[in-house]
Amino acid sequence: MAIGFRLNGREVRVDAPGDMPILWALRDILNLTGTKYGCGIGACGACTIHLDGKAVLACVVRLQEVAGREVTTIEGLDPDGNHPVQRAWAQLGVPQCGYCQTGQIMRAAALLAEKKNPTDAEIDEAMAVNICRCGCYQRIHAAVRLAATGV
Amino acid sequence: MQLRSFVELGDLRGSMPASAVPAAPTFLNVSRRAFLEALGLSGAFVLATASAARAAETWPTGGDAMPHGLVIDPKVFVAIAPDGTVTITAHRSEMGTGVRTSLPMVLADEMGADWAKVKIIQAPGDEPTYGNQDTDGSRSMRHHIQSMRLMGAAVRMMLERAAAGAWGVPVERVEARVHEVVEKGGTRRAGYGELAKAAMDLPVPAIKDIVLKPESAFRYIGKGVPLYDMKAIVTGKAIYGTDVRLPGMLFAVAVRPPVYGGKVKSFDARAAKAVPGVVDVIEIPGTPEPAAFMPMGGVAVVAKTTWAALQGREKLKVEWDDGPNASYDSDAYRKRMSEIAARPGKVVRNQGDVEKALAAAAKVITAEYYQPHMAHATMEVPNATAVVKNGRCECWAPAQSPYAVRKDLAKFLGLDIKDVTVHVTLLGGGFGRKSKGDFAIEAAYLSKVLGGVPVQMMWTREDDIRHGYYHTTSVERIEAGIDDKGKVIAWRHRSVAPTILSTFAPAEYQFPIELGMGLVDNPFDIPNIRCENGPIKNHVRIGWFRSVSNIPRAFAVQCFVAELAHALGRDHKEFLLELIGPPRKLDPLEMGIEGELWNYGDPYEVFPIDTGRLRAVVELACEKAGWGRRMPPRSGLGLAVHRSFLTYVASVAEVVVEKDGTVRIPRIDTAVDCGFPANPERIAAQFEGAAVMGMTLCFHSAVTFKNGRAEQSNYHDYEMVRMTNFPREVRVHIVPHRYTTPATGVGEPGVPPIAPAIANAIFAATGKRIRELPIDTRLLREA
Ligand code: FES
Ligand code: FES
Numbered sequence: 001m002a003i004g005f006r007l008n009g010r011e012v013r014v015d016a017p018g019d020m021p022i023l024w025a026l027r028d029i030l031n032l033t034g035t036k037y038g039c040g041i042g043a044c045g046a047c048t049i050h051l052d053g054k055a056v057l058a059c060v061v062r063l064q065e066v067a068g069r070e071v072t073t074i075e076g077l078d079p080d081g082n083h084p085v086q087r088a089w090a091q092l093g094v095p096q097c098g099y100c101q102t103g104q105i106m107r108a109a110a111l112l113a114e115k116k117n118p119t120d121a122e123i124d125e126a127m128a129v130n131i132c133r134c135g136c137y138q139r140i141h142a143a144v145r146l147a148a149t150g151v
Numbered sequence: 152m153q154l155r156s157f158v159e160l161g162d163l164r165g166s167m168p169a170s171a172v173p174a175a176p177t178f179l180n181v182s183r184r185a186f187l188e189a190l191g192l193s194g195a196f197v198l199a200t201a202s203a204a205r206a207a208e209t210w211p212t213g214g215d216a217m218p219h220g221l222v223i224d225p226k227v228f229v230a231i232a233p234d235g236t237v238t239i240t241a242h243r244s245e246m247g248t249g250v251r252t253s254l255p256m257v258l259a260d261e262m263g264a265d266w267a268k269v270k271i272i273q274a275p276g277d278e279p280t281y282g283n284q285d286t287d288g289s290r291s292m293r294h295h296i297q298s299m300r301l302m303g304a305a306v307r308m309m310l311e312r313a314a315a316g317a318w319g320v321p322v323e324r325v326e327a328r329v330h331e332v333v334e335k336g337g338t339r340r341a342g343y344g345e346l347a348k349a350a351m352d353l354p355v356p357a358i359k360d361i362v363l364k365p366e367s368a369f370r371y372i373g374k375g376v377p378l379y380d381m382k383a384i385v386t387g388k389a390i391y392g393t394d395v396r397l398p399g400m401l402f403a404v405a406v407r408p409p410v411y412g413g414k415v416k417s418f419d420a421r422a423a424k425a426v427p428g429v430v431d432v433i434e435i436p437g438t439p440e441p442a443a444f445m446p447m448g449g450v451a452v453v454a455k456t457t458w459a460a461l462q463g464r465e466k467l468k469v470e471w472d473d474g475p476n477a478s479y480d481s482d483a484y485r486k487r488m489s490e491i492a493a494r495p496g497k498v499v500r501n502q503g504d505v506e507k508a509l510a511a512a513a514k515v516i517t518a519e520y521y522q523p524h525m526a527h528a529t530m531e532v533p534n535a536t537a538v539v540k541n542g543r544c545e546c547w548a549p550a551q552s553p554y555a556v557r558k559d560l561a562k563f564l565g566l567d568i569k570d571v572t573v574h575v576t577l578l579g580g581g582f583g584r585k586s587k588g589d590f591a592i593e594a595a596y597l598s599k600v601l602g603g604v605p606v607q608m609m610w611t612r613e614d615d616i617r618h619g620y621y622h623t624t625s626v627e628r629i630e631a632g633i634d635d636k637g638k639v640i641a642w643r644h645r646s647v648a649p650t651i652l653s654t655f656a657p658a659e660y661q662f663p664i665e666l667g668m669g670l671v672d673n674p675f676d677i678p679n680i681r682c683e684n685g686p687i688k689n690h691v692r693i694g695w696f697r698s699v700s701n702i703p704r705a706f707a708v709q710c711f712v713a714e715l716a717h718a719l720g721r722d723h724k725e726f727l728l729e730l731i732g733p734p735r736k737l738d739p740l741e742m743g744i745e746g747e748l749w750n751y752g753d754p755y756e757v758f759p760i761d762t763g764r765l766r767a768v769v770e771l772a773c774e775k776a777g778w779g780r781r782m783p784p785r786s787g788l789g790l791a792v793h794r795s796f797l798t799y800v801a802s803v804a805e806v807v808v809e810k811d812g813t814v815r816i817p818r819i820d821t822a823v824d825c826g827f828p829a830n831p832e833r834i835a836a837q838f839e840g841a842a843v844m845g846m847t848l849c850f851h852s853a854v855t856f857k858n859g860r861a862e863q864s865n866y867h868d869y870e871m872v873r874m875t876n877f878p879r880e881v882r883v884h885i886v887p888h889r890y891t892t893p894a895t896g897v898g899e900p901g902v903p904p905i906a907p908a909i910a911n912a913i914f915a916a917t918g919k920r921i922r923e924l925p926i927d928t929r930l931l932r933e934a
Pocket of ligand 2: 095096097098099100101131132133134135136247530579580
């Protein structure tokens with residue numbers, strides 16, 4: 001039974017079991033590989049996407065839960081990389097291996113959509129969901145701040 | 152002779168739809184190679200054979216001695232299109248160090264290219280063509296900065312000659328500027344694209360005739376350029392191993408023996424096969440221990456999606472024959488290591504007479520330090536995609552050493568290496584785990600069994616933590632004899648740790664590479680030094696983890712120095728500098744080292760142990776950190792210094808220990824001497840990241856074993872430092888050097904000093920001595 005939802009501004013229908021985490025539907029069926037697998041148990045944030053504008057973990061959100069709703073992945077944030085968060089990331093040279101960064105960027109974008117100018121503690125709390133094994137936290141924090149205050 | 156004709160390859164990272172296959176330009180280089188061979192010219196530019204007559208300002212490195220050495224052939228690495236686009240081949244793997252940007256940046260600068268017109272393509276695993284590709288050991292910049300410059304300069308000279316030829320003037324009358332050649336004192340100018348064809352028809356200058364540009368003319372070298380893959384990364388278009396998509400591909404996960412060396416006794420696949428989407432269940436043959444990089448065996452579930460494969464795996468019933476490692480128990484093993492360290496071991500360094508000096512000492516201080524196994528936990532799990540059909544294997548993998556993977560694939564599949572291709576994707580972290588190609592062989596095996604269907608094998612995080620090539624566990628026991636004037640006159644360091652060698656052959660003693668990482672190369676100015684290594688057998692696969700044995704060694708030695716300083720009522724920094732002694736270059740022959748000192752594979756004359764540089768990073772880190780400043784209660788500064796991978800690094804950590812034992816790190820100051828800093832911004836990034844990884848291993852990293860099975864499985868019980876508590880501010884201070892101070896590597900050497908610096912700071916803050924990792928913060932609670 002196909003499940004329909006809006007993905008990056010377009011209607012899509014996915015023919016897959018409703019209990020499949022949307023992570024695998026995105027990656028293996030829709031070929032949108034910008035959303036990453038890191039742990040599969042909601043413990044690393046690599047799979048962060050937006051569901052109705054809020055940051056969620058694609059590895060624990062089931063396909064049936066997104067039916068009829070609005071999903072945004074990194075591919076839909078700004079394909080040209082001009083979202084303020086993406087620009088801040090580039091300006092401060094945040095990524096090392098880069099693997100965690102799509103999840104980091106999606107989380108930061110959701111945070112800033114909700115709070116225009118978060119405090120340091122609010123940035124810490126929101127971004128603490130996302131692991132960066134390369135250890136880019138200092139720059140991630142600075143880039144969230146930069147994106148908030150204008151690039 | 153012509154340079155390889157240019158083929159528009161497109162920007163692999165920037166413009167590729169997620170569904171596309173990363174097209175690798177293998178054929179170009181293969182045909183290029185065949186062409187050179189036909190002319191009898193292959194290897195003509197291998198530096199190893201060009202001994203005396205080199206361009207000025209060069210020095211020997213260990214690059215020549217690596218398998219397949221260095222290839223210095225601009226025809227292999229550079230192509231110029233008529234529109235001026237310069238395509239540079241990156242032959243080292245990108246796992247986060249920035250090497251895919253930094254080495255092409257060096258070449259581009261030297262050839263006078265405009266970075267905005269440079270495209271980078273990734274070489275497949277092909278060492279006969281590109282030279283060594285094993286991206287490991289912090290070697291890329293150290294071994295390749297010179298070859299990149301030589302190739303860049305050769306191309307620049309060819310372009311100048313082409314312009315001079317076209318204009319009918321002597322070559323002295325023309326000059327390469329940025330992406331163009333101009334006539335000196337004239338008006339004629341020609342872009343690189345215009346000159347490409349004519350330049351390509353010219354012979355490549357011999358290495359001895361290549362003239363490098365003066366350092367004052369560097370535009371990118373020593374300054375840096377933005378990360379080449381930046382846009383692809385922030386838009387989600389960057390292709391890592393897991394992102395490879397091929398038409399009709401299937402997805403696989405596997406269960407593997409829970410105990411190292413175990414085997415599948417029997418399995419029942421019926422329930423797994425009944426899961427919708429599951430295509431097949433296939434046993435992967437294991438390899439008897441020691442298995443090196445061959446698969447450990449197990450049962451794979453292959454399905455239409457990763458999710459179906461995971462669900463199938465849940466339903467799989469497997470009975471295991473655990474084998475002889477089923478009794479592996481970390482607590483018992485630790486006790487054994489400790490007992491062995493209490494006894495004399497094999498002497499690996501013997502300088503002076505330690506026994507006599509210890510007997511004569513006014514005071515002997517002893518301490519023992521412990522570190523458990525750690526897993527790499529690269530953010531991108533091990534994975535690979537392969538197609539095996541018609542006697543050929545094509546594989547896409549996040550491989551640190553793609554040619555090694557290619558060789559292992561050929562061996563496992565019984566194919567000629569010519570019939571195996573390994574494309575290198577971006578790596579979502581490496582840290583040594585992705586030097587081993589076991590996961591690629593698994594993927595290839597499954598594709599072969601399935602008759603050539605493309606298969607992506609993905610390890611789950613649980614697989615990664617439970618079946619790693621673990622960082623060794625170790626006990627380091629140090630005794631110091633102190634005379635009545637408070638001088639250290641004897642130093643005995645015993646190391647007991649399962650060896651990396653045991654992954655390749657039965658072995659109980661460490662080998663020179665491990666001994667050379669902070670044990671026998673101890674630089675202290677102490678008359679009597681003895682290092683010993685006690686035997687112990689491994690019960691898991693031992694691999695190398697970013698900075699390897701330097702982690703436990705720096706932890707033990709640098710914490711012990713702080714302990715001694717405290718016992719003697721001395722300032723830690725002053726005492727450390729006294730132990731290091733006056734600035735000098737150590738003579739390995741006088742150190743009493745058994746056999747040869749392993750100097751990271753590089754010539755000792757070029758990269759000696761220089762205590763002056765070691766002292767200087769201590770001074771620099773302390774000065775920047777404000778060493779000696781008064782700290783509030785339960786706050787403290789801690790210092791550590793360590794030379795590894797030929798790079799000198801000192802860190803000062805500032806900690807605050809909260810009432811509940813939580814340790815916060817407001818600041819770390821790291822001083823780095825890595826010779827000439829080719830790309831300072833990326834160097835800083837490496838040391839910022841190393842501070843985080845160092846903090847993680849300080850407080851979280853332990854893989855422990857019971858009944859031979861790993862007790863941890865995912866990030867919930869193998870935690871990482873997160874933004875809730877991270878080194879708030881890492882300041883990286885790079886010692887400036889001219890180009891002529893040989894560049895060394897920076898991928899690994901930032902890690903070792905962090906844990907001891909933090910541990911020493913905790914002592915300063917609380918008076919609690921740390922002798923084991925990870926630190927149990929419950930012990931730091933305020934009484
Ligand atoms: S993969 Fe979803 S949180 Fe880790
Ligand atoms: S950049 Fe490598 S995991 Fe974050």
